[in-house]
Amino acid sequence: GLSLIIVRPSNSESLVIGSPQIIRAAPHDDVILPCHLDPPFNVEGLTVEWSKPDLKPDPSDRLSRVEYVHLYRDRREVTDMKLPSYVSRTSLFTDDLKHGNISLKISNVTVADTGRYRCFIPKLQSRVKESVVQL
Numbered sequence: 597g598l599s600l601i602i603v604r605p606s607n608s609e610s611l612v613i614g615s616p617q618i619i620r621a622a623p624h625d626d627v628i629l630p631c632h633l634d635p636p637f638n639v640e641g642l643t644v645e646w647s648k649p650d651l652k653p654d655p656s657d658r659l660s661r662v663e664y665v666h667l668y669r670d671r672r673e674v675t676d677m678k679l680p681s682y683v684s685r686t687s688l689f690t691d692d693l694k695h696g697n698i699s700l701k702i703s704n705v706t707v708a709d710t711g712r713y714r715c716f717i718p719k720l721q722s723r724v725k726e727s728v729v730q731l
Contacts, residue, residue, distance in 0.1 A: 610637035610696060614715060614727030621705045621731065629729040631715040633696030640693045644668040645716045646686070646700045648679075649728065665713060666700055668693075681708060705731075 610633040621627040629646075633639065646666040663679045666686040675683065685703045692699075698715055709731060716726040 609722045610635055610720065611722055611724040612698075612715060612717060612720065612727045613724075614729040618730045621709075623706060625705045626701060626703045627705050627731065629700045629702065629713050629715070629731060631698045631700070631727055631729060633698070633717075633720075636696035637720075638694040639696060639698060639717060639720075640671060640690075642717055642719050644688065644693075644698050645714075645718065647714050647716070648711055649714045650712055651679075665702075681706075702731075 613632055613634050615630040619627060619629055644667075645664055647662065647664050651663075661677070664677050665679055665682050666688065667674045667677055668688055673688075682702070687701045687703075689697050689699060689701070698717070700713070700715065702709060711731060713729045713731060714726055715729065718725065
């Protein structure tokens, strides 16, 4: 038989949970990539990184570094490391960060947006600081 082991996190630990379903959208749609902390945890003061893990930096460009779909730090969006194609198309639900909602909204979706997205909270005191959502 198949035994399922459910690991209950300790009370002090919140896990990053992304949508297990593939998120489907048509070009020009607005889409939400669901990701949240369970149990809910206030992340307003933490850094939240949304990136595309399959997007590799250009190996021939020594100065190329990881760029983000959306980077939230010091309670605001940081845009200087943002992937150019996502400029002014992404947002977090800032009022819901205190409830652990780190879902990303992408406006005016394009075919190029297809792929895997990683939501990651580097400073979270948890075994599970990241999750991947597929668009």
